[in-house]
Amino acid sequence: MTDSTNETLLTVRTAFARLARENSGLTDIDHKIMRAFEQLMLGRPEITDGRTSAVNICAEAGVSRASYYRSPVAPVIKGILGSPEARRPESDELRQEITRLKQSDRELRKEKADEIRELRATVAAYANQIQVLALRNAELEADTRRLQAQLDGGRKDVVKQLRRSQEPAT
Numbered sequence: 711m712t713d714s715t716n717e718t719l720l721t722v723r724t725a726f727a728r729l730a731r732e733n734s735g736l737t738d739i740d741h742k743i744m745r746a747f748e749q750l751m752l753g754r755p756e757i758t759d760g761r762t763s764a765v766n767i768c769a770e771a772g773v774s775r776a777s778y779y780r781s782p783v784a785p786v787i788k789g790i791l792g793s794p795e796a797r798r799p800e801s802d803e804l805r806q807e808i809t810r811l812k813q814s815d816r817e818l819r820k821e822k823a824d825e826i827r828e829l830r831a832t833v834a835a836y837a838n839q840i841q842v843l844a845l846r847n848a849e850l851e852a853d854t855r856r857l858q859a860q861l862d863g864g865r866k867d868v869v870k871q872l873r874r875s876q877e878p879a880t
Contacts (some may be wrong), residue, residue: 718751722790729786736782739773743783746770747790762791762802 725742730736748775749770750762758766767787768778778784 719748721793722748722751725786725790728781729782739771739777740781740783741782742771742773743767743778743787747783747787760802761805782821 746767747762749769750760750766753760755766755770756767760766760772764775764778764784768775799854
């Protein structure tokens, strides 16, 4: 067994020993519940998937949930599970890590989708601007062709070509 498993087992057994001292009338059901909880905390379930839940404790102990909740062992188990120093079985820790990673994955996917949506909107805006500029460029090219045709056609008094001065600009 690892050190953390030994510490957990010691914590559980200490809590159950205190309970036995304070309650001299523990029943067989109470002892079954305590053994089932120890098995789950050690990561050695016989019937269930190994999660430390009331349903699994009851299944491992072979008692009803009503019997579990009436037992003086239930509040002790709740206290052990609520204590930060008690290590849960590795399977529980792995399940918690999986849950955390799934949540992180969902958040990253949402951020990626938001970023893609924003980039698509930017691309659409740029495409619209390019289209406007292309239309304006076509208009200017048509104006240039028309003006060039007027110059080349020799029409007078329409457009006069300015002479270039030979003097350097000052």
